[in-house]
Amino acid sequence: MDKHLVCLTFNFDAMSGMVAKGLKGPTAIARGEFGAVAVDRILALLKKNAIPTSWFIPGTVINTYPDHCRRIVDAGHEVGNHGWTHVPPADLSPEKEDEGLGRANEALFDISGKATRGFRSPSWDLSPVTVDLLIKHGFLYDSSMMGHDHIPYYARRGDVVSDEEPIEFGDVSSLIEMPISWSLDDFPHFEYLRLPTSVLPGLANAGQVLENWIQDFKYMKQTESWGILTYTMHPYVIGLGHRMMMLEDLIAALREHGARFITMEEGALAFRDRENAG
Amino acid sequence: MGEHLVCLTFDFDAMSGMIAKGLKSPTAISRGEFGAVAVDRILALLKKNAIQTSWFIPGTVIKTYPDHCRRIVDAGHEVGHHGWTHIPPTELTPEKEEEGLERGNQALFEISGKTTQGYRSTAWELSPITVDLLIKHGFLYDTSMMGHDHVPYYARRGDVVSDEEPIEFGDVTSLIEMPVGWHHSDFSHFEYLRLPNSVAPGLANAGQVLENWVHDFEYMKRTEPWGILTYTLHPMVIGRGHRMMMLEGLIAALRERGARFITMEEGALAFRDRANAV
Numbered sequence: 322m323d324k325h326l327v328c329l330t331f332n333f334d335a336m337s338g339m340v341a342k343g344l345k346g347p348t349a350i351a352r353g354e355f356g357a358v359a360v361d362r363i364l365a366l367l368k369k370n371a372i373p374t375s376w377f378i379p380g381t382v383i384n385t386y387p388d389h390c391r392r393i394v395d396a397g398h399e400v401g402n403h404g405w406t407h408v409p410p411a412d413l414s415p416e417k418e419d420e421g422l423g424r425a426n427e428a429l430f431d432i433s434g435k436a437t438r439g440f441r442s443p444s445w446d447l448s449p450v451t452v453d454l455l456i457k458h459g460f461l462y463d464s465s466m467m468g469h470d471h472i473p474y475y476a477r478r479g480d481v482v483s484d485e486e487p488i489e490f491g492d493v494s495s496l497i498e499m500p501i502s503w504s505l506d507d508f509p510h511f512e513y514l515r516l517p518t519s520v521l522p523g524l525a526n527a528g529q530v531l532e533n534w535i536q537d538f539k540y541m542k543q544t545e546s547w548g549i550l551t552y553t554m555h556p557y558v559i560g561l562g563h564r565m566m567m568l569e570d571l572i573a574a575l576r577e578h579g580a581r582f583i584t585m586e587e588g589a590l591a592f593r594d595r596e597n598a599g
Numbered sequence: 600m601g602e603h604l605v606c607l608t609f610d611f612d613a614m615s616g617m618i619a620k621g622l623k624s625p626t627a628i629s630r631g632e633f634g635a636v637a638v639d640r641i642l643a644l645l646k647k648n649a650i651q652t653s654w655f656i657p658g659t660v661i662k663t664y665p666d667h668c669r670r671i672v673d674a675g676h677e678v679g680h681h682g683w684t685h686i687p688p689t690e691l692t693p694e695k696e697e698e699g700l701e702r703g704n705q706a707l708f709e710i711s712g713k714t715t716q717g718y719r720s721t722a723w724e725l726s727p728i729t730v731d732l733l734i735k736h737g738f739l740y741d742t743s744m745m746g747h748d749h750v751p752y753y754a755r756r757g758d759v760v761s762d763e764e765p766i767e768f769g770d771v772t773s774l775i776e777m778p779v780g781w782h783h784s785d786f787s788h789f790e791y792l793r794l795p796n797s798v799a800p801g802l803a804n805a806g807q808v809l810e811n812w813v814h815d816f817e818y819m820k821r822t823e824p825w826g827i828l829t830y831t832l833h834p835m836v837i838g839r840g841h842r843m844m845m846l847e848g849l850i851a852a853l854r855e856r857g858a859r860f861i862t863m864e865e866g867a868l869a870f871r872d873r874a875n876a877v
Binding site: 336340341345346347348349350351352354355358362381382384385405406408511513515517518519520522523524526527528529560561562563565566 | 720724729762780797799808814816819
């Protein structure tokens with residue numbers, strides 16, 4: 322028992338994602354505001370099911386919605402660093418990235434009173450210096466990469482990637498990677514987004530997404546003696562009726578299959594203990 | 600006993616949407632003409648079910664299809680503003696935006712004999728001055744923004760959105776916002792549209808869309824003592840066989856679950872009464 326663990330994680334982006342994409346009109350902003358409405362729906366569901374989770378919140382959003390963020394903390398959930406703005410690290414200068422990490426950590430400390438253990442990059446995109454900066458700022462784990470689906474690992478720094486030669490892997494660092502994937506993220510399944518040169522169609526049928534998401538857990542249970550499956554959700558996406566119902570059903574189904582729900586911090590520490598013991 | 604209300608709304612765009620996207624060739628135009636064919640199918644279905652709805656019609660379409668528009672009015676449905684052309688307000692100069700409001704209002708008055716109460720922006724995006732213009736021109740409500748899914752609210756003006764700092768919310772106005780969402784639009788689910796830089800795949804399975812849409816009503820019924828769920832449909836999209844059958848199924852399922860169908864004007868006034876009573 323306690324071998325097949327689940328991290329439910331929530332990126333409370335509000336309007337920061339829209340702003341980072343240059344979408345600043347009233348309707349785009351309103352889509353983000355709906356995220357704040359959804360936070361309380363989600364907290365009620367998690368309380369009803371007694372589930373601890375991890376929330377990643379940009380610093381600007383903590384400043385816009387301090388009461389919502391305090392409610393998340395007071396309900397016992399972990400809060401993690403999701404940048405100062407929602408601009409991906411790959412689009413920031415190293416100085417701006419470093420400054421943003423620091424500003425966001427300050428905002429997080431104001432609401433939680435604790436040092437932040439985890440970082441999740443906006444848009445899941447790291448710059449060449451992100452891993453080094455996270456180690457410098459004392460983070461326990463990152464949660465932005467996709468090298469495994471069931472098991473954490475130690476992140477590398479300094480890979481050399483060339484067009485014509487095999488990749489040269491860099492050094493393994495002490496930073497734990499709590500991996501994620503687009504397939505277990507509500508955003509690409511559900512969010513409809515029209516940009517100047519692309520359309521993200523979204524709007525999947527919730528029952529069909531649920532089926533994939535449960536199958537993933539069943540497969541982990543069949544094939545791993547120990548593992549952590551991580552789901553990523555966004556309040557303004559998952560907060561709509563049919564998707565909240567899906568989340569309820571997901572929790573029930575995973576529980577029925579023997580899942581134990583944990584925070585990312587707990588998962589990272591459990592991984593580290595197993596590594597040190599093994 | 601709560602009140603769980605539904606606004607079925609129809610954007611009768613005909614060919615105006617295609618034109619606004621620069622699609623002016625015969626086949627693109629004919630896709631819009633199909634909308635006029637669909638209007639009578641929809642009116643027959645609504646009459647059979649004795650349902651009052653709200654229709655948003657660009658001024659140029661009122662001029663192109665005056666008889667269809669009069670049939671909509673004579674059947675007792677509300678008609679609302681949907682621009683003069685289908686060009687989004689964000690792409691108009693302030694002068695052109697105001698001129699379009701006036702021309703559209705004139706065309707609406709000619710077919711309805713009444714002052715128009717509601718405005719819906721084409722493409723659901725507002726310019727920095729739209730809210731002010733709507734108040735100046737005496738509109739009761741806007742229906743273009745997405746800050747909630749179940750409950751109307753009063754729109755803000757003058758938000759200050761910056762790249763690097765938290766948003767500064769502007770002032771709340773007297774303009775009622777009857778919120779909408781892409782998850783409740785037939786266009787985003789069904790319309791297949793190839794543009795120079797993007798493809799909107801559309802063409803969802805109608806049963807799967809229906810399931811999401813009915814679940815949304817069930818969730819609202821469970822979680823709100825009073826609420827309004829709004830669906831946005833386009834005759835040229837919803838008029839195709841499998842989607843008309845879906846619309847029939849939606850009406851039946853919502854009714855079975857206790858929904859009461861109202862116009863947006865009725866919903867806005869009910870919201871205002873509740874807000875004043877508190």
